[in-house]
Amino acid sequence: MSRKIAVIGGGAAGMTAAIAAARAGARVTVYEKNDRVGKKILSTGNGKCNFSNERMDGSHYHGSGAELIDGIYHHFGAAQTRRFFEGLGMRIKSRDGYLYPASGQASTVLAVLRYEMDRLSINVHTGQRVTGVFVKRDTDPDRYPGGEPGASRLVVETGGRAKDEYDAVIITCGGKAAGGSGSDGDGYMLAERLGHRIIPVVPALTALRCSEDFYKRVSGVRCDANLTLCIDGRPAGSDRGELQWTDYGISGIPVFQLSRDAAYALREGRSVTVMIDLMPDGAAAGNKADPGAKSAPDRTALTEEAYWRDRWDRQGGQTMEQFVTGLVNKKLGLLLLKLAGLKETEKACNIAPNDKKNLTKLFRSLIVSVKGTNSFDQAQVCAGGVDCAEVTLKLESRIVPGVYFAGEVLDIDGACGGYNLQWAWSSGYTAGRAAAGSPAE
C-alpha cells in the first residue's frame, strides 16, 4: 500500500516535495493557508524568477545546514533542477550563469509545477492553515495497513481540529520573510512544538538602515561600489555590485549579501559599520596620463597617487563643485565635499594638503553606521530556523521520525542569485522522495 503523506505549505519547497513523493508512488495532500499555492514564487527575481544558478555549491550558503548542501546537491542540485523543469516543459535561459525561465515570467515556474501536481492527482487544500502536527500511537492494524500495529501515525490539525492521519509529514512553511505571501513563522511554531530547537531568526537579503543624517540628499542614486562590512571595527565580509542609496540608508544586492551577518551582529549588540569604496577599480582605473600635463611622465596607466596629484594640479583653477564633477555621481561627489568640510565654491588650488587627503580618502572608504535592517516583511529570506543538526541527510527529524523539513524553515540561507530557490527545490525533492520511502536518485 502506498504511503500517505501530508505536505504543509504549498511554496517552492512544498510543491517540489509533493511532486517527488507522488512520483515515488505516495498519496499526497498539500495544505496551504493561502487561497492558492506558490504565491511567493510570482514575486521572485522581480517577477522573472531567478530559480537557480550555474555556479552552485555550499560556499553560497550559511547556517547550521550549510554542510548538508553538498550531500543533498549531489543527488538533486542545479543540473537535476534544470532537467526537472525542462521535463515539465519549461525552456530555460542563463544570464551570466543566473537561470531564469525563458519566458521571462515567474508565473511559468508556478504554472508548470501546478500542472504536474494536477497530473499526479495531488490533493491540494488551499485556505487551510495547519495549527499542529501530533504523533499518535495507532494500535489498529486495519487503520494502519502500511506498517506494524502500534507504529506511530502523524496527525495534522487545522483550525485547532485534527484533520487527518499520515505516515509522514513534510513541513515546508517557509520562514517569516515577506509575510504577505503566507510565510509568517508558523513552520517554526510547528517544529518547536515537536521538540525542535529554533536557531534565532533574523531578516536576510534586505536593506540596512543607517544613522547618518545625509541620506535624503543622495536617495535614489545607484552606483558601482565595493562594500566591506565591519563588526566591532573588524572586516567581516565584502561584496561588490550596484549600491542603491535610499532615504534611510543603503540597499541593493551587495548590501543584501552582507545583511544577514549585520543582522546577527546587531542582535548581539555589536557595532556595525559599512565601508564604501565608491571607486572599486581605483581612482585611476582606465585613465592614462595626459601627455600635456606637468606631472605626466608617459601614457601608461596612472597610479592612484599620480592620478590625484595630476587632478589637483590640472584642475586647481576650478571650484570644488567642478573638481568633484566627473569623479562619481554628482550628488555623491557633493556629499563627500560636505563630509570633508569643504565648500563647493572654494578654489581647488586653495585646499590644504590635509583636506585634500581627507577628501580623496572618502571616495575610497566612506564609513556609514548601521543601526538596523529592514523588517522581515521587506526581507527576501530569513537566516536561522530549525536547527539542521536535528535532521538527517534525508531531512527527516531526528526527534520525531516521519516528520521531514524542507526549504526556508530550516536554518539555511543562501546568497542572492537563485540560491534560495535552489535550496527549496533540492531540499523539497529530497524530503519528498525520502518520505515516500524511495532511495535518493
Ligand SMILES: Cc1cc2nc3c(=O)[nH]c(=O)nc-3n(C[C@H](O)[C@H](O)[C@H](O)COP(=O)(O)OP(=O)(O)OC[C@H]3O[C@@H](n4cnc5c(N)ncnc54)[C@H](O)[C@@H]3O)c2cc1C
Ligand atoms: C521579493 C522576493 C524575491 C525573491 N527572489 C528570489 C530569487 O529570484 N531567487 C531565489 O533563489 N530566491 C528568491 N527569493 C527567496 C525565495 O522566494 C524563498 O527562499 C523560497 O520561496 C522559499 O521557499 P519555501 O517553499 O521554503 O517557502 P515559501 O515560498 O515561503 O512557502 C511557504 C508556504 O507555506 C505556506 N504556509 C505557511 N504556514 C502555513 C501553515 N501553517 N499552514 C499551511 N500553509 C502554510 C505559505 O503560505 C507559503 O505558501 C525571493 C524572496 C522574495 C520575498
